[in-house]
Amino acid sequence: MTAQTATPLRSRRRGFASLMRLGIATLIVGVTTGLAVLLLVWIVHSLEHLVWGHEEGPFLDGLAYPETWWLPIVTVGGAGVVAALGWYLLRRFGRRIATVEQGVDGARMPWWETLADTVIQVGSVAMGASIGKEVAPRELSAMAGSKIVKWFGLDARWCRILIASAAGAGLAAVYNVPLAGALFAVEILLAQFSVGAAVVALTVSTIATLVARPLVGDGSLYSIGSVEVNASLIVAAVLIGPLMGWGATSFAMVTKKLARFRPEGWKLLVALPLTFTAVGAVGAAFPLILGNGRALATAGFDLSQPALLLIALAVLKYVATAMSLGSGAIGGTLQPSVAIGAALGAAAAAGWAFVWPGADGTALAIVAASAFLASNMRAPFTAIALIIEFTNTGFDLLLPIFLAVAGSLAASKLTSPESLRPFAPIDPARP
Numbered sequence: 001m002t003a004q005t006a007t008p009l010r011s012r013r014r015g016f017a018s019l020m021r022l023g024i025a026t027l028i029v030g031v032t033t034g035l036a037v038l039l040l041v042w043i044v045h046s047l048e049h050l051v052w053g054h055e056e057g058p059f060l061d062g063l064a065y066p067e068t069w070w071l072p073i074v075t076v077g078g079a080g081v082v083a084a085l086g087w088y089l090l091r092r093f094g095r096r097i098a099t100v101e102q103g104v105d106g107a108r109m110p111w112w113e114t115l116a117d118t119v120i121q122v123g124s125v126a127m128g129a130s131i132g133k134e135v136a137p138r139e140l141s142a143m144a145g146s147k148i149v150k151w152f153g154l155d156a157r158w159c160r161i162l163i164a165s166a167a168g169a170g171l172a173a174v175y176n177v178p179l180a181g182a183l184f185a186v187e188i189l190l191a192q193f194s195v196g197a198a199v200v201a202l203t204v205s206t207i208a209t210l211v212a213r214p215l216v217g218d219g220s221l222y223s224i225g226s227v228e229v230n231a232s233l234i235v236a237a238v239l240i241g242p243l244m245g246w247g248a249t250s251f252a253m254v255t256k257k258l259a260r261f262r263p264e265g266w267k268l269l270v271a272l273p274l275t276f277t278a279v280g281a282v283g284a285a286f287p288l289i290l291g292n293g294r295a296l297a298t299a300g301f302d303l304s305q306p307a308l309l310l311i312a313l314a315v316l317k318y319v320a321t322a323m324s325l326g327s328g329a330i331g332g333t334l335q336p337s338v339a340i341g342a343a344l345g346a347a348a349a350a351g352w353a354f355v356w357p358g359a360d361g362t363a364l365a366i367v368a369a370s371a372f373l374a375s376n377m378r379a380p381f382t383a384i385a386l387i388i389e390f391t392n393t394g395f396d397l398l399l400p401i402f403l404a405v406a407g408s409l410a411a412s413k414l415t416s417p418e419s420l421r422p423f424a425p426i427d428p429a430r431p
Contacts, residue, residue, distance in 0.1 A: 018154075022200075025152045025162060030204040032148060033141040033166050034211020037173035040122045040137055041215045047126035051075055072128055072290060073280040079127035080276025083329065084269050086120045091264070100135075100142045104164045104189050106156070109143040121330055128290040130279050130320035131331030134171055141170030141208070158200075164189035165201040169208035176216050180385035181205040188379050220392035221294070222301055224362060227396055232359035233367075236352050237400035240364065241371045241407025243348075244341055248375035249412045251318055251340065255333060258326025268328045275327035279320045289316045293339030300342030300365045301391070307350035314343040333376060338390070341365075341372025363400070366391055370401045371408035380405050 052071075090097070090113055097117050098107040118136035125133040145166030149159040164185040172181020182201040190197055209216075263271040283290040288299055296313055299305045305313070321336040345368025349361035366387060374383035384401055388394065 021152045022154060022158055025149060025154060025158075026165075026200055026203050027207065029145045029148050029162055029166050030169060030207025031211055032144045033169040033204065033208035034173050036140045036144055037137050037170055037208065037212040038215055040118060040133075040140065041174065041212065043119060044122050044126040044133070045215065047123055051127055069284050072283040072287065073277060076128040076280030076283060076290065077273060077277035079124045079129050080273035083120050083124045083129070083276070084272035086116065087272075087328065087330070088265070088268050090116055090120075091268075100138050100167045101189065103142045103146050104160055104167070106160070109139075109146050111143065111147070114139060114143040117330065124276075124329065125292050125331065128280065128283060129276060129329065129331070130283075130289060130291070130293075130317065130324050130336070131329055132292050132321075132333055132335045133331065134174065134292075134334045135330065135332040137170035137174040138167040139170075141173075142167040158196075161190065161197045161200050162204070165197075165204040166208075168201055169205040172205040173208040173212035173216065175221055175386075175390070176209060176213070176218065177221075177386055177389040178202070178205045178209045180382055180389050181209070183382040183385050184379070187382050188377070221390045222298060222392075224301060224366070224391045224393055227363040227366070227393060228360045229363065229396060229400060230358055230360075232352070232356040233363055233400050234403065235356065236348070236359050236364055237367045237404040238407060240345065240348055240368050241404035242411035244344070244368050244371035244404065245375045245408035245411030246415055247340070247344065248337065248372045248408065249415045251322070251333070251337065251372075252376050252378075254318075254322045255325050258322055262326065262328050264328075272328045275323050276329075279324060282316060282320065286313060286316055288313050289320050293317060293321075293335040293337075296339035297335070297342040297369065300339070300344075300346040300369070301362055303346050303349070303361045303365070305346075307347040310343040310347040314340045314347070317343070334373070334386075337373045337376040338369045338387070341369035344368055344372070363397055366393060366397055367400045367404045371404040374405045375408045375412040380409060 094113040094116070095110040097113050098109045103109045118140040121131075121136040122133050125131060142163050145163045149162050154162070165182070167189055168181040168183075168185030170181070171184050172178045182198070182205040185201040185205070186193055186197055262268075279290070288296045296317055299313070300310060317336055317340050321333060325331060325333075342365045345365035346361060348368065349359060349364040352359055352364065353361075370384055370387040373387065374380045377383050384405060387401065
């Protein structure tokens with residue numbers, strides 16, 4: 001064999017070896033992400049059962065209200081005390097916790113500090129805190145992915161793609177939304193499309209979702225019956241889109257501004273318990289505002305509450321989530337956004353029935369939730385995929401959802417010139 005023929009052969013062998021390393025790393029990252037989500041979901045279910053007496057908590061999943069009126073005050077307030085102490089100790093004595101975005105860019109994500117941070121997050125949600133739980137699985141999965149990629153000697157590009165895919169798969173596995181998880185990795189974390197990134201993100205997301213299903217289940221997050229699309233719904237979607245865009249932009253701006261003034265040190269030990277206790281007190285009267293928002297979204301999709309009450313609950317959820325995040329809590333706004341949008345959409349459906357009868361109220365609530373979430377996340381394709389997978393409505397509502405999301409984003413752009421930049425979740429604003 002001549003030197004000229006040996007060189008291409010060695011190059012092909014190296015390329016095949018690199019491809020094998022990437023494939024094995026992808027498989028291991030997917031399995032590890034699924035196991036990480038299983039751990040967090042087990043913690044949530046265990047705490048819910050211990051505190052509320054259900055396998056799944058009453059405020060997170062729309063089950064029965066507590067038997068004693070004071071239970072939300074004590075439980076959510078207690079969560080504030082525990083979370084404040086935990087985050088205070090982590091920030092004072094632990095290594096700095098990198099955000100998911102920083103981890104994707106190569107920052108070191110410390111093992112024990114990240115694990116403790118995510119456990120505090122999901123524990124707070126399980127006890128009724130009005131924050132989203134989606135940041136924790138993304139954070140823990142990204143950390144695990146960042147450790148795994150170092151073992152395989154992959155180049156920086158593939159390391160970045162795998163860590164982002166792990167974070168997206170954490171979202172996918174905790175909600176059983178594999179497509180949305182992959183889109184989250186590509187559209188938000190990587191902010192650029194390539195065939196290689198799409199293949200890795202879809203593979204990791206699918207594997208993680210399958211691994212987590214023993215606890216998460218294989219059904220959609222919300223049980224939605226058949227919905228009907230007609231001219232009344234189309235017009236309502238066009239009109240409600242900009243309203244949701246303005247509301248979501250306000251929500252994103254308020255939470256972002258409050259996050260800049262998060263209390264630190266001893267102030268955290270005072271502000272967080274007081275805020276959580278206040279949220280619990282409001283939740284004693286309006287339990288649907290507690291938890292990550294699933295109960296309120298369910299009420300919106302089911303049209304089970306009066307329109308005026310839904311508007312009040314949406315406002316209370318807005319305030320409770322913003323104040324919780326501004327008082328030092330770490331968490332997300334994904335599910336709270338879905339809840340606010342669904343509640344407002346259901347209320348709007350009741351009013352729209354007097355203007356043009358015939359629009360499906362549940363469908364309009366889903367459309368409004370899509371529009372609100374898209375502007376809050378600044379990621380329209382991920383938001384649309386999330387809502388479709390959350391509600392298992394398939395392609396039935398795509399046209400009104402597209403129209404509402406387009407109107408929402410346009411209104412959001414007019415309200416805030418920076419609103420269409422890639423989404424930066426609340427959790428990066430760490431003290």
